[in-house]
Amino acid sequence: MDFSLVFEHLYLVLMTVLFSVIVGLPLGVLAYITPSVRKIVLWAVEILQTIPALALLGLIIIALGPGKTTVIVGLVLYSLLPIVHNTYIGLESVDSGIKEAGKGMGLTQFDRLISVEIPLALPMIFTGIRIATVTTIGVAVFATSVGGGGLGAVIYKGIRTQNMELILFGTVALMIMAILFDVLMIWINNRLTKRTSN
Amino acid sequence: MIRFENVKKKFGDTVVLNNISFNIEPGEFIVLIGPSGCGKTTTLKSINRLITPEEGKIFVNGQDISKANPVKLRRKIGYVIQQIGLFPNMTIEQNIGLVPKRLKYSKSEIKKITKDLMEMVDMSYDEYAHKYPTELSGGQQQRIGVLRALAASPPIVLMDEPFGALDPMTRATLQEEIVRLQKKLKKTIVFVTHDMNEALDLADKIIFMEHGEIVQMATPDEMLANPANDLIRDFMRKSSATSDPSNLTAADFMRTNAISVYKKRSIRECTDLMARQHIDSLLIKNDDDTYVGIITIKDVRKHGKSSGSIGEIIPNENITSDAGENAKDAFDKLYNSGDNYVVVLNNDKTIAGIISKTSMATAMADTLWGDMQ
Numbered sequence: 001m002d003f004s005l006v007f008e009h010l011y012l013v014l015m016t017v018l019f020s021v022i023v024g025l026p027l028g029v030l031a032y033i034t035p036s037v038r039k040i041v042l043w044a045v046e047i048l049q050t051i052p053a054l055a056l057l058g059l060i061i062i063a064l065g066p067g068k069t070t071v072i073v074g075l076v077l078y079s080l081l082p083i084v085h086n087t088y089i090g091l092e093s094v095d096s097g098i099k100e101a102g103k104g105m106g107l108t109q110f111d112r113l114i115s116v117e118i119p120l121a122l123p124m125i126f127t128g129i130r131i132a133t134v135t136t137i138g139v140a141v142f143a144t145s146v147g148g149g150g151l152g153a154v155i156y157k158g159i160r161t162q163n164m165e166l167i168l169f170g171t172v173a174l175m176i177m178a179i180l181f182d183v184l185m186i187w188i189n190n191r192l193t194k195r196t197s198n
Numbered sequence: 199m200i201r202f203e204n205v206k207k208k209f210g211d212t213v214v215l216n217n218i219s220f221n222i223e224p225g226e227f228i229v230l231i232g233p234s235g236c237g238k239t240t241t242l243k244s245i246n247r248l249i250t251p252e253e254g255k256i257f258v259n260g261q262d263i264s265k266a267n268p269v270k271l272r273r274k275i276g277y278v279i280q281q282i283g284l285f286p287n288m289t290i291e292q293n294i295g296l297v298p299k300r301l302k303y304s305k306s307e308i309k310k311i312t313k314d315l316m317e318m319v320d321m322s323y324d325e326y327a328h329k330y331p332t333e334l335s336g337g338q339q340q341r342i343g344v345l346r347a348l349a350a351s352p353p354i355v356l357m358d359e360p361f362g363a364l365d366p367m368t369r370a371t372l373q374e375e376i377v378r379l380q381k382k383l384k385k386t387i388v389f390v391t392h393d394m395n396e397a398l399d400l401a402d403k404i405i406f407m408e409h410g411e412i413v414q415m416a417t418p419d420e421m422l423a424n425p426a427n428d429l430i431r432d433f434m435r436k437s438s439a440t441s442d443p444s445n446l447t448a449a450d451f452m453r454t455n456a457i458s459v460y461k462k463r464s465i466r467e468c469t470d471l472m473a474r475q476h477i478d479s480l481l482i483k484n485d486d487d488t489y490v491g492i493i494t495i496k497d498v499r500k501h502g503k504s505s506g507s508i509g510e511i512i513p514n515e516n517i518t519s520d521a522g523e524n525a526k527d528a529f530d531k532l533y534n535s536g537d538n539y540v541v542v543l544n545n546d547k548t549i550a551g552i553i554s555k556t557s558m559a560t561a562m563a564d565t566l567w568g569d570m571q
Contacts, residue, residue, distance in 0.1 A: 097281025104248055104279070104356075105297055105346070106272030119287040 006173055009150035012068065012140045013177075016075040017133050024080045024132075025125070028087020029118075033109065041084065049081040053139045057146045071140070071148030078139060079132035086128025090121030123193040130185040137178045141170075199224040199354065199386045200245060205254035207240055207410075214240045215251060216410040222388065222403075224353070227380055229397040230390045231433070232407035238390045241407070242356050245388060246275045258354065273297050276347030276355035276385075280362045282339050284331035290316075290342055291327040297350040315345040318382075319375055337368035344376065348383065357389045361396070373399060394433045398422070406430050446525035451561040452542045452551030458483050461490060461509030468508045469498060481541065481549055482513050488547040492516040518543050521550045528553055 024045075031041040048056075057074040064070045094117050102112040118125075144152035151170045158166030200222040207215040214237045222228050230238040243249040244256055247268045256263050263271055284293050294315060295308040303311070313323045319341045331339055340360060347355050357376075361369040377400060380387055391397055397404050398418045406414045406421070414426035425431040458481035459468055468480055472495055479494040491513025498504075501511045518541045519528040532540045532553060539554040 095281070095283075097279060097283040098285060099283075100248070100281070101277065101279055101283025101343075102285070104246055104272060104277035106269045106274075106300070107296075108269055111300070116285050116287065120285075 005149065005151055005154055006177075009137075009140060009143075009152075009174075010177070012071055012075065012143055012148060012150050013133065013136050015068075015072050016079060016136045016140070017129065019072065019076045020079045020083050020132055020136075021129060023076060024083030024128075025087055027080065028084045028125070029091065029113065031084065031088040032091040033113075038088070042088065045080045045084045048077050053078055054142050054145065057142055061146050066147030068143075068148050070146050071143040071150075074146075075136050075140060075143075079136050082128040082131040082135070083125070084128075086131075087121065087125045090124030090128075091117050093124070094120045123189055126185070126189045126192060130182065130189065133181050133185065134178050137174060137181065141174070199226070199259060200388065201257040202241075202244075203255045203257070205241075205244065205251045205256060207237075207244070207249065207251040214410050215244070218254070218410070218412060220405060220412060220415055222386060224386055225384045227377075227387045227400055227402045228389065228405060229401035229403075230388065230405050230407060231392060231394065231397045232413075233429070234392065236407040237410040238405075238407050239358055240410075241405075242358055242388055242390050245354070245356055246272045246277060273301060273350060274352050274354070276350075276352045278340075278343050278347045278355065278357040278360040280359040282331075282336075282343045282363075284339055284342060284346070286331050289328050289330060290334070293331065293342060294346050294349050296346060301350055303350075311349055312345075315348060318379060319345065335368075337364055337372065340364060340372060341375070344372075344379070348379070348385070351383075352385075354386045354388070357387060359390055359392070362391070362393075369396075376400065394436065406433075447521065448519045448523045448525055448528040448540070448542045448553060449521040449550060451525050451528070451558055452521075452553045453557040454551040456481055456541075456549070456552040458549050459508060460485060462507050465498060465501070465506055465508050465511070466504050468493070469495070469504065480508075481552075482508060483549060487549070489518065489541060489543055489549050492541070516541050519553070520545070529558060532558070 027041055027045070031038045051059075053074070056078060057070065060070045060074045064073065091113075098116060098120070099112070102116050107115065140148075140150050141152035141155060143150045144156055151174055154166055154170035154173075158164070158168075158170060202218050202220050205215055205218045206213070214235075216237075218237075218241060230241055232238050240249055244251055245258065245263075247263060247266075250264070258266075258271070258275070285296075288296075291309070291312050294312045295303075298308050298311060312327060316323050316326065321338065321341065326334070326338070331342070334342065344357075344360065347357075360376075361372050364372065373396065376387075379385075389400060398421075401418055403415060403417055404421050405412055406426070408429060414421060414430060416424075416426075421430065422434060425434055457471065457475060457477060459471065461482055461484060472478065472480060478496075479492050482490040482493055484490055490509075493508060493511055493513050497511050497514065516539070517531050517535045517537055519531060521542050521544050528540055528542070532555070539552045541552050542550040544550045
């Protein structure tokens with residue numbers, strides 16, 4: 001068995017999550033602070049999610065050629081929805097009294113976001129990141145079809161050669177990875193929630 | 199200190215502030231009061247530019263605030279709200295030190311301010327400063343809310359129904375504290391409430407508003423002596439009644455929607471009425487509206503006939519009470535008689551209303567906790 005494929009898969013997932021957060025968090029904040037672009041942003045990420053993952057990768061391959069970059073760009077676009085949505089909803093649902101107090105005391109909008117609203121929305125935002133991570137672990141199987149490698153390669157090879165053992169190895173590895181990430185991130189989230197919830 | 203000149207504000211088509219002008223002197227404790235929707239909160243929020251009026255000018259410390267930087271302006275004006283709004287992700291000390299920190303006070307200064315302020319309301323710095331807001335009771339939280347507003351020693355403090363969500367005991371303590379703090383620190387305070395007692399207790403001057411206009415601006419004594427209109431008189435009456443439960447009369451507690459019929463109505467009409475209204479008894483009155491008695495559905499059944507008028511049935515002699523009778527006496531009657539309600543009569547023996555156990559419980563809750571919606 002080739003464990004390097006597991007690490008390759010992990011690499012794809014982690015890079016995807018990293019860039020999704022880098023792109024998604026600001027988009028969520030943008031949707032929150034500017035009502036005029038809110039609908040467009042939320043729609044856009046929703047529409048991205050409706051495109052089948054394989055088709056999306058196929059489209060990107062035309063622009064960027066095969067390889068890991070294509071995979072990561074595709075997966076990032078795909079996992080924006082939970083991160084952008086949860087960021088927006090998390091910020092929106094911060095208690096209105098807290099927001100008003102912050103404004104009334106003379107905190108700038110940026111200050112309010114950094115000192116109060118984002119810290120309070122963090123559990124919600126983190127849940128979005130967790131959903132994105134777990135989904136990406138599964139969707140990244142398609143990476144192999146655009147030359148990105150990862151555990152998808154094992155499963156495809158298993159299907160082609162009708163090798164049950166290979167298919168099982170790939171699938172079980174993916175499941176374990178997903179469960180481990182899920183449990184780990186739920187644990188972190190609980191620690192985040194403890195302090196900020198009433 | 200604060201001057202409004204012909205300030206107008208509309209939300210959509212509704213005028214919320216209609217040409218408001220007034221002047222607040224330094225060190226005054228001003229209470230804005232009036233029915234909901236009268237514009238008192240809008241007036242308050244115009245002072246720190248949370249709301250911007252369409253017309254007119256507001257001056258704070260001689261400066262036209264429409265030309266001021268809102269963030270700088272707000273840091274010089276303390277702000278306390280009903281929802282308290284402490285930041286749950288920060289400790290008590292961080293909450294209190296919020297504005298001082300933004301104004302570049304040193305760490306040791308902030309610690310000293312926090313300590314001094316907490317001492318003033320008898321909260322131990324060592325015990326509470328490093329706790330999070332959710333670890334404190336509601337009353338303690340709002341104390342910190344007030345201290346947070348005072349931390350950068352702003353000359354003006356705005357308070358929007360700050361004690362409205364607290365239980366009566368805690369509210370009373372905090373009211374005393376705020377009066378003490380105000381005397382000691384000589385702040386100009388603008389305080390919004392809908393509780394006339396609170397206004398009378400705290401204010402140097404009360405501004406009574408209705409429909410976006412100032413009806414009266416006067417000291418509590420003047421307002422008590424010469425209320426400008428019936429609404430103010432009504433506010434005062436309610437508050438004096440709630441302030442002293444022994445003054446309450448049966449009329450304060452009764453329900454006025456009890457259903458009554460004239461003697462000559464037919465029995466069938468009356469049973470229909472009971473069925474429609476889901477009630478089991480009716481108040482019977484003479485042609486001149488004076489009270490006769492009560493007839494229940496059981497009495498009708500016993501009577502056996504559904505023809506004829508309701509007046510043929512001999513009514514029960516339910517206990518009655520005068521509208522002016524002391525509420526406690528009326529309650530005693532209700533409890534000792536075993537009847538389901540007391541019929542309250544006016545001086546001319548007409549029906550004023552009834553007091554049931556439910557209406558009594560609601561009224562008591564009103565007195566205890568303020569208007570139950």
